[in-house]
């Protein structure tokens with residue numbers, strides 16, 4: 001390991017620090033010593049091919065999968081904490097499947113997510129006015145982009161200090177992808193986001209800062225523009 005890799009993240013700048021995370025599930029060693037840090041502003045993209053371990057990394061941060069290693073959030077070691085305790089420290093999670101209750105209305109979906117004594121409806125409706133106008137609509141009848149607004153709106157409702165957002169554009173039509181990019185842009189102006197996303201054009205629109213996971217390890221940390229050839233090779237895409 002080089003000195004640069006070994007050096008501790010700057011605790012004044014990094015809100016989330018992950019050190020030597022290992023996850024083993026059913027005999028598979030899925031994360032094999034993942035370490036990186038996420039600063040307290042803007043978007044950090046978590047990239048990697050299918051099955052590289054991106055979702056597992058987010059789930060490991062929240063303690064949703066058994067793991068070893070260290071997770072430090074806002075200067076506190078939360079590695080031994082239960083998921084609900086970690087979430088209460090101020091981490092919002094928009095999972096890959098969005099976790100929206102299709103049979104409930106938009107308003108009911110938001111109400112279910114209330115955690116803090118003063119949920120921030122003003123902020124959520126300011127960012128996503130559609131969630132107010134569609135309050136009585138069943139969430140299952142919303143477009144994919146609108147459902148993503150509900151998922152991110154729920155995470156913003158509480159006073160979260162960081163959002164973990166997993167593949168928000170997966171399976172969405174290009175027009176809706178643009179909608180989601182706008183949603184993320186608006187959200188990122190208020191809270192730092194660790195974003196798992198395969199759509200590189202979208203990632204580029206939001207950030208130049210990336211961590212790339214390959215086969216359960218961090219293979220690249222830096223900017224998208226640092227070393228495009230290497231990123232291209234690691235991601236297996238024709239253009240980065």
Ligand SMILES: Nc1ncnc2c1ncn2[C@@H]1O[C@H](COP(=O)(O)OP(=O)(O)OP(=O)(O)O)[C@@H](O)[C@H]1O
Nearest residue numbers: 025026028030048049050051052053054055056057
């Ligand atoms: N609960 C589980 N049991 C067994 N294997 C799992 C489990 N969860 C994940 N894996 C495996 O771990 C590897 C990493 O999965 P993960 O979902 O983290 O990848 P990913 O980078 O998010 O990929 P994708 O882009 O396809 O979602 C995959 O090979 C997956 O099959």
